[in-house]
Amino acid sequence: MSNLLEVSDLYKSYGSGAGKVEVLKGISLNVTAGETIALVGASGAGKSTLMHVLGTIDTPTSGVVKFDGEEIFKLGGAALASFRNLSIGFVFQFHHLLPEFTALENAMMPLLIGGTKRSEAEPIAAGLLRDVGLSHRLTHKPGELSGGEQQRVAIARALVRSPKLLLADEPTGNLDMKTSDEVHDLLMDIHVKRGLTLIIVTHNEKLAAKMARTIRMVDGRIS
Numbered sequence: 001m002s003n004l005l006e007v008s009d010l011y012k013s014y015g016s017g018a019g020k021v022e023v024l025k026g027i028s029l030n031v032t033a034g035e036t037i038a039l040v041g042a043s044g045a046g047k048s049t050l051m052h053v054l055g056t057i058d059t060p061t062s063g064v065v066k067f068d069g070e071e072i073f074k075l076g077g078a079a080l081a082s083f084r085n086l087s088i089g090f091v092f093q094f095h096h097l098l099p100e101f102t103a104l105e106n107a108m109m110p111l112l113i114g115g116t117k118r119s120e121a122e123p124i125a126a127g128l129l130r131d132v133g134l135s136h137r138l139t140h141k142p143g144e145l146s147g148g149e150q151q152r153v154a155i156a157r158a159l160v161r162s163p164k165l166l167l168a169d170e171p172t173g174n175l176d177m178k179t180s181d182e183v184h185d186l187l188m189d190i191h192v193k194r195g196l197t198l199i200i201v202t203h204n205e206k207l208a209a210k211m212a213r214t215i216r217m218v219d220g221r222i223s
């Protein structure tokens with residue numbers, strides 16, 4: 001299997017001088033296309049920071065990230081944004097849905113932002129909402145949905161552009177156990193059906209055990 005991600009000697013620090021915080025301290029890692037990875041470690045170890053850099057919503061201080069062989073941080077601003085929108089889906093602990101839009105509108109937002117016509121975006125988003133078990137909630141706004149349903153909408157939105165990589169940062173950290181289990185099963189189901197590469201930050205041991213590989217971070221390094 002080919003590598004989807006090749007990460008070499010990644011460093012990330014914030015601030016400067018006496019206030020400098022080194023968060024990532026030389027991370028090297030390969031991720032095979034279609035792999036599932038649990039990223040675990042104590043609070044403050046740098047897991048979210050690594051996810052943000054892999055997802056290109058933050059930039060490394062130094063080091064190289066190759067996605068499908070391409071050095072992504074060599075891309076300029078607009079090209080990088082377009083790469084991110086097309087290739088990577090994100091699910092966060094808090095769903096970040098737009099409250100004034102319906103489930104369907106939220107799910108199709110990345111397509112609309114990418115320039116797809118609404119008439120084309122709608123059936124794609126509706127199909128995904130059906131896949132996550134929400135065909136009966138298309139016109140509900142986030143405030144009218146349960147926590148698990150909101151997270152399902154966020155998952156549909158993350159998948160609407162058929163990304164190769166799904167990054168999920170504590171996707172069920174905010175949900176009760178039963179709802180978490182349902183969302184975990186959904187993520188695994190999506191991985192199996194789509195061959196999606198999945199990296200999940202989690203403190204949930206049951207979820208970590210479902211992933212093919214566990215990567216443990218300790219103080220900015222892979223242990």
Ligand SMILES: Nc1ncnc2c1ncn2[C@@H]1O[C@H](COP(=O)(O)OP(=O)(O)OP(=O)(O)O)[C@@H](O)[C@H]1O
Nearest residue numbers: 014015021023041042043044045046047048049050
């Ligand atoms: N923008 C920032 N400026 C300064 N320090 C930061 C910034 N972002 C993160 N940090 C610091 O980097 C360290 C790692 O944070 P990060 O959120 O990556 O950890 P984590 O492993 O995801 O933790 P948790 O499990 O609690 O979410 C923390 O000490 C944090 O305070």
